[in-house]
Amino acid sequence: MNKIIAFVVAFVVVVLVASSSVFVVDPRHVAVVSSSGGSKASLAEPGLHVKLPPPFQTATLLDTRIQAFDAPDADRYTTSDKTELLVNPVVRYRIGEPLKLFAATKGDPQTLADRLASLSRDALSDAFSKVTLTDALAQQEAIASRARDELKAAAAPLGIEVIDIELTRIDYPSELADVVYKRMSAAREQAAADERAKGAAEAQQIKDDAQRKQQGAIADAYSQAQAIKGEGDGKAASIAAQAFGRDPDFYRFYQSMQAYRESFKPGDVVVVDSSSDFFRFMRSPNADAPSAPAAPRKH
Structure with missing residues (x-):
């Protein structure tokens, strides 16, 4: 009976040892195999693997998929014009070098989260300190x-490859909201006034x-x-001179007709002496006169 019990116990021990020595890594993970003696850790790719049972060797699984780190609370960041903002970042990353990460964190997820939170805060603090409030809101x-580029360089020694940083929230602390809104409103009003003044000047x-073009066109047309x-x-004048030279009597007659046309307008009352030289062509179409007739006075 004692032999049977001893056999069963031995069998159970062997099964436990075997089960702790054989492990499977799925395609979503890699395993870092380390020993308690502090010897160099090794990397186990996806598949079936064998190791020494604990405490001689342990296998730590690391997720190699793209993961997201989201800080539970918003952090405060200060812009170049000394305005505080509440910011919630989401960092997307993946483990690029598992052995580096294991050496830095010993496979502890909380240590990794703390390191990423600290590095992302430093990167975002530096990025916000170089822009004004207006730029921070317009150039997220x-x-x-x-910040991603800075965090990528800082996280590389950890074996972490930073994919992206997304700012899910940028807001003002409650104690600064009214002051900031008033300042932004005043800035927008000033910008609007500047645009109106610029438009009026251009108009x-x-x-x-x-007007200058119009005056120039009128002057050219008048010229x-x-x-x-x-x-x-x-x-x-040339034609008139030629006509006078050919027939002086006709020229004097024509000049008298023109004088009559200019002198007698509708509604005018003219008092003249009918024997006046001005009416010589009315008395006779062949009247002779030494010069062109003078127009009578109008009353």
Whole structure:
């Protein structure tokens, strides 16, 4: 009976030892096999593996998928113009070098979380300290990108590859909200006033340019008109001179007709002596006169 019990106990021990010596790593993980003596750790890829039973060797599984680290509470960051902001970042990362991470954290998830939180705070603090409040609100992607690059360099010694940083919340502390909103409102009003002034100046400039062009066009047109008029007057005078040279009597008759047209307007009352030289062509179409008739006075 004692032999049977001893056999059963031995069998159970062997099974336990065997089960603790054989382990399986799935494709989502890798295992770091380490010994209690402090010898160099080794990496076990996905598959079936054998190791010494504890406490001689232990296998620590590490997730190699992309993971997200989200700080439970918002942190305060100060901009270059000394304004505090509440920020909630989400850091996406994956384990690129498991042996480095195991050497730095001994496989403790909490140690990794604490290290990532500290490094991300430093990177974001530096990024926000280089921008003003207005830029912090308008350039969130640029700030996150700058912090990601800094965090990537800082996390590399841990064997961590930083994929991205996303700022899920940027807000003001409650004690600063009213002050910040008033300052932003004043800044927007000033910007609007500057734009209106700029628009009014541009409109006046356009109006002045249009007036100058209009005045130039009128001056050019007047100059051309005067030139054409002068040319016409010259031709008319030349024609008149030619007509006078050919038939002086007809020229005097024509001049008298023109004088009659200019003198007698609708509604005018003219008091003249009918024997006046002005009416000689009315008395006779063949009247002779030494010079062109003078127009009578109007009353």
